[in-house]
Amino acid sequence: MSSRTWAIARREFLATVTRKGYLFTLVLMPAWIAFAFSFGSLPERLGSSRGENPLRWVGVVDSSGALGFAAGSIDTLTRATATAEDTRRDRRLRVYVARPYPSLDAAKQAFAKKDISGFLVVPVDYIASGRLTEYRRSSGLFSRIQAPPYRAWIRRRLAEGRLEPALVARVEEPGDPVTYVPDDKGAFKVFHPEDEVGSFLVPFGFAMLLFTTMFTSAGYLLQGLGEEKESRILESLLSSVTADELMRGKLIGLGGAGLLMGLTWGTIGLNVLLFAAPMFVPTPFTLLLLLLYFVGGYVLFGALALGLGSLVSSYQEATTISAILSFTAVIPMMLGLSFLGDQGATSPLARFLSLFPMTAPITMSMRLSQGSVPAWEIALSLVLLAIAGWYVLRLASRVFRVALLLYGKTWNLPEILRWARQA
Amino acid sequence: MSDLQPVLVAQDVRKSYGDFVAVNDVSLEIRRGEIFALLGPNGAGKTTFLRMALDILKPDSGTLTVFGMPPSTELKGRIGYLPEERGLYRKQKVTTVLDYFGQLKGLKPSEARARARDLLERLGLSAWSDKKIGELSKGMQQKVQVAGAIVGRPELLVLDEPFSGLDPVNTRLLEEVIEEERTRGATVVLCTHQISKVEQVCDRAVVLHRGRVVLYGAVEDLITTHSSEAYLVRTRARLEGLPGVETVVHEAAGENHGSAGMPLQRVTLARGASANAFLGALAATGETVESFSRDRLPLEEIFIRVVESSGESVRELIAEGRRADLVEQAKGA
Numbered sequence: 076m077s078s079r080t081w082a083i084a085r086r087e088f089l090a091t092v093t094r095k096g097y098l099f100t101l102v103l104m105p106a107w108i109a110f111a112f113s114f115g116s117l118p119e120r121l122g123s124s125r126g127e128n129p130l131r132w133v134g135v136v137d138s139s140g141a142l143g144f145a146a147g148s149i150d151t152l153t154r155a156t157a158t159a160e161d162t163r164r165d166r167r168l169r170v171y172v173a174r175p176y177p178s179l180d181a182a183k184q185a186f187a188k189k190d191i192s193g194f195l196v197v198p199v200d201y202i203a204s205g206r207l208t209e210y211r212r213s214s215g216l217f218s219r220i221q222a223p224p225y226r227a228w229i230r231r232r233l234a235e236g237r238l239e240p241a242l243v244a245r246v247e248e249p250g251d252p253v254t255y256v257p258d259d260k261g262a263f264k265v266f267h268p269e270d271e272v273g274s275f276l277v278p279f280g281f282a283m284l285l286f287t288t289m290f291t292s293a294g295y296l297l298q299g300l301g302e303e304k305e306s307r308i309l310e311s312l313l314s315s316v317t318a319d320e321l322m323r324g325k326l327i328g329l330g331g332a333g334l335l336m337g338l339t340w341g342t343i344g345l346n347v348l349l350f351a352a353p354m355f356v357p358t359p360f361t362l363l364l365l366l367l368y369f370v371g372g373y374v375l376f377g378a379l380a381l382g383l384g385s386l387v388s389s390y391q392e393a394t395t396i397s398a399i400l401s402f403t404a405v406i407p408m409m410l411g412l413s414f415l416g417d418q419g420a421t422s423p424l425a426r427f428l429s430l431f432p433m434t435a436p437i438t439m440s441m442r443l444s445q446g447s448v449p450a451w452e453i454a455l456s457l458v459l460l461a462i463a464g465w466y467v468l469r470l471a472s473r474v475f476r477v478a479l480l481l482y483g484k485t486w487n488l489p490e491i492l493r494w495a496r497q498a
Numbered sequence: 499m500s501d502l503q504p505v506l507v508a509q510d511v512r513k514s515y516g517d518f519v520a521v522n523d524v525s526l527e528i529r530r531g532e533i534f535a536l537l538g539p540n541g542a543g544k545t546t547f548l549r550m551a552l553d554i555l556k557p558d559s560g561t562l563t564v565f566g567m568p569p570s571t572e573l574k575g576r577i578g579y580l581p582e583e584r585g586l587y588r589k590q591k592v593t594t595v596l597d598y599f600g601q602l603k604g605l606k607p608s609e610a611r612a613r614a615r616d617l618l619e620r621l622g623l624s625a626w627s628d629k630k631i632g633e634l635s636k637g638m639q640q641k642v643q644v645a646g647a648i649v650g651r652p653e654l655l656v657l658d659e660p661f662s663g664l665d666p667v668n669t670r671l672l673e674e675v676i677e678e679e680r681t682r683g684a685t686v687v688l689c690t691h692q693i694s695k696v697e698q699v700c701d702r703a704v705v706l707h708r709g710r711v712v713l714y715g716a717v718e719d720l721i722t723t724h725s726s727e728a729y730l731v732r733t734r735a736r737l738e739g740l741p742g743v744e745t746v747v748h749e750a751a752g753e754n755h756g757s758a759g760m761p762l763q764r765v766t767l768a769r770g771a772s773a774n775a776f777l778g779a780l781a782a783t784g785e786t787v788e789s790f791s792r793d794r795l796p797l798e799e800i801f802i803r804v805v806e807s808s809g810e811s812v813r814e815l816i817a818e819g820r821r822a823d824l825v826e827q828a829k830g831a
Contacts, residue, residue: 077571078604079601079604082598082601082602086598090587090590303585306587307581307584307585308585308587309585310579310581310583310585311580311585311586311643311646311647312602313552314554314574314578314579314581315574315575315579315602316571316574316602317553317571317574320571
């Protein structure tokens with residue numbers, strides 16, 4: 076590698092990492108994610124800090140009489156009662172206490188006066204129809220999470236006095252099964268319900284990390300080249316360096332900028348995982364594989380970006396190409412749901428996307444962070460990615476050499492292929 | 499000035515883009531230490547020729563050597579180039595850009611910084627060294643671009659339209675810098691439309707038209723060879739009838755009259771007549787002769803006449819030049 080290549084790499088790296096946009100993204104993205112995660116629990120945190128009462132009053136208008144909820148009585152919706160310590164430990168915990176109302180109007184008046192936060196209407200034909208009506212204040216998408224547990228309470232009220240107390244308890248709460256899943260060695264291990272969220276979010280997190288770093292770098296490559304074509308500086312540069320040196324220097328410099336971003340975000344992400352969900356922290360080997368997929372994916376997409384970028388005359392045209400390239404790579408994330416999970420991970424689609432070089436980095440980052448992937452698939456995928464990267468780099472280098480000083484020229488595929496052969 | 503050793507030698511060099519021949523069997527040599535002019539209308543093939551010399555393009559046929567070797571990456575550090583298509587990193591500081599150009603020419607970072615500082619001082623840009631390129635005027639940017647071309651102390655300096663965008667003061671400054679580069683030992687190739695500048699500063703020149711060499715040689719020889727057999731004489735003497743005189747044209751009074759209204763007469767001598775014999779007869783008249791000189795044609799006029807002698811009008815030439823320029827630009831010439 077010549078000193079000129081390193082001089083180009085150094086300039087590209089420094090010019091990129093000192094851009095306001097880069098620094099903004101570097102700092103803002105983790106800050107935004109942190110905000111998004113903390114935002115969900117913000118109301119609870121605020122409520123807790125204000126010493127909000129976890130007790131919630133709800134009304135019941137039982138026209139059927141099937142629930143045996145006599146006037147003047149009250150009942151908690153869940154059999155267990157929460158202690159003050161419980162509500163301090165879990166800020167989302169609410170204790171719902173039901174109060175009967177003789178009519179819909181009476182319940183509505185109580186609701187209007189804010190005596191109750193909502194109410195349930197059980198119609199006369201409830202036993203035959205099963206129809207229920209609920210009134211509440213919030214209609215937000217996530218308000219159901221905080222909805223009163225009417226169903227379990229109705230089950231209990233219907234069973235009480237008709238069945239033995241033990242049966243009533245099981246009718247009210249039949250219980251959740253403890254789930255076992257096979258581990259790496261085929262033996263069963265307990266699957267924790269919270270793993271479900273983690274097994275969905277963590278692969279997407281890794282895929283996003285890889286995608287963003289890869290395409291931030293490739294985007295800056297295109298942007299830089301577009302600006303250089305617009306400012307007509309390329310002829311000055313080419314009088315000092317070869318097109319290959321220019322291309323290599325740009326790839327190295329901007330790859331370094333992408334890696335810096337990836338390492339910064341990755342380190343933050345790993346620390347969050349270590350603190351919040353240590354079971355999802357990838358092994359050093361997985362991290363090494365992710366690094367290899369970053370390098371392979373970046374070389375492939377970066378070379379494509381430079382080859383295609385050399386054919387355009389302006390930054391605007393370059394951004395269009397960038398969008399097309401990133402769409403190709405994002406396909407695995409769009410199809411991700413279909414191959415996350417036990418069956419999907421070994422499906423033909425997952426295997427194809429893992430081996431196809433354009434989609435391999437993102438697909439593999441999702442699959443690797445989700446669990447074990449057969450070694451042969453990893454090896455074959457990396458070999459195919461390396462071969463594709465090498466060929467695209469050669470092809471792009473030839474097109475780059477010929478097309479770099481074209482301004483405003485229209486081109487077609489046969490012409491590009493001719494350049495690639497002749498250069 | 500030059501030591502006659504060739505720095506660049508082209509022998510039957512040809513370059514085409516499809517059916518369009520941009521450089522057509524060009525042969526020439528540029529000697530060490532000289533200031534050489536590469537002239538021609540737009541689309542004549544100048545830029546293509548320079549790009550081949552700089553190893554940006556490869557010739558289709560013929561041989562081209564620079565410093566005795568085919569153009570290569572290794573030679574790029576010895577050549578400084580100011581392209582006609584100017585371009586700088588507008589968002590970067592002046593010193594940062596010059597440091598970078600210096601490093602690309604093989605200077606160490608500290609060396610490049612020191613050299614950039616010296617050049618900015620020489621070009622009167624020290625006060626702007628920490629400004630971003632985009633904040634400078636067009637003329638200042640032009641000077642930064644010139645500094646970028648010479649920051650690597652090139653042995654061969656190629657300047658394409660170096661005077662465009664400069665005011666008279668800075669034009670003079672740049673002429674001095676070019677002369678200093680030559681004094682330092684650099685060979686300078688000047689590509690310009692300002693042919694009057696060529697007559698002032700260049701030793702030799704080549705004129706390309708449609709990719710071919712139409713004029714080539716020492717500037718003085720070109721002018722002498724293509725100038726008419728006429729002499730300009732500022733005197734009151736009656737020149738008609740003197741030995742060898744074929745025609746006498748009296749220049750209109752006023753604009754060309756010298757001191758005390760001394761009239762200017764254009765004398766054409768008959769083929770084979772001796773200028774010395776004519777001058778002797780003129781002296782014998784006893785009239786004062788204020789000046790006697792060969793009626794020199796400007797280089798630009800010579801160029802136009804040479805082209806027109808091939809049956810093309812200048813108007814057609816210019817139109818054709820524009821068309822060829824577009825083709826050349828589109829083909830990436």
